[in-house]
Amino acid sequence: MTYTHITMDELVMIESYYHQSIPVAKIATYLNRTRTPINTVIKFFKVGHTAFEYYLRYKENKKQCGRQKAILPHEQQLYIKEKVAEGWTPDVISGRKEMTIDCSVRTLYRQFKEKIFDEATRPMKGKRKPNGHQERRGKQPYKRNVSERIIDYPTFKEEFGPIEGDTIVGVRHKSAVITLVEILLKAIITLKPQGRKVCDI
DSSP states (O other), rough: OOOOOOOHHHHEEEEEHTTOOOOOHHHHHHOOOOOOHHHHHHHHHTHHHHHHHHHHHHHHHHHOOOOOOOOOOOOHHHHHHHHTTOOOHHHHTOOOOSSSSSSSSSHHHHHHTTTTTHHHHHHHHOOOEEEEOOHHHHHHHHTOOOOHHHHHOOTTTTTTTTEEEEEEEGGGGGGGEEEEEEEOOOOOOEOOTSSSSEEEE
16 A cells, blocks of 8 residues: 555644543554554654644655755766757767766756756757647648558669659758659769759769
8 A cells, every 4th residue: 555644634633632642553543544653753742742843844854855956067067068059959968978978868858947058059949849749730631651652663663763852951950951862773862952953873
């Protein structure tokens, strides 16, 4: 059974039962709890303290629970700021061998949210799509899937002519290149926005 901490209402009830000299076993039955935590509270009362003082001590001790916040060394912080300024994302920075980061990728992203690092300096300016996001812009209603190509053109890998296209977007979306690859000869055609074309075979 999952243990739950004693609430302030229960502390007041235990204090009342204690002053009425009710045995611990009966108090445990009344509160539907084990005897151990009730004994601990009653020992605190026997010294002369009150239920409210016990609750204040509990709140103070609870601040020490949980994992402490990760504080990165100064040289690691400088390294992260330098790489982010170059357009690197936190997950890429955390995985490099040239500098070991003493925290996980999740913790590093959390430090940006906690303003330890400037979130506006990240490549996406701190704006990330939520998990499971589906892009709905620019969807073609009657588009065909690439998996259908083998059905309509079973010999496309053995004939000259079919090409595959892709787009490479530059840093901060300031430039873009279209790549066309001929399937049979593996010839690569790159198209730049200015209209220049370079053919590499």
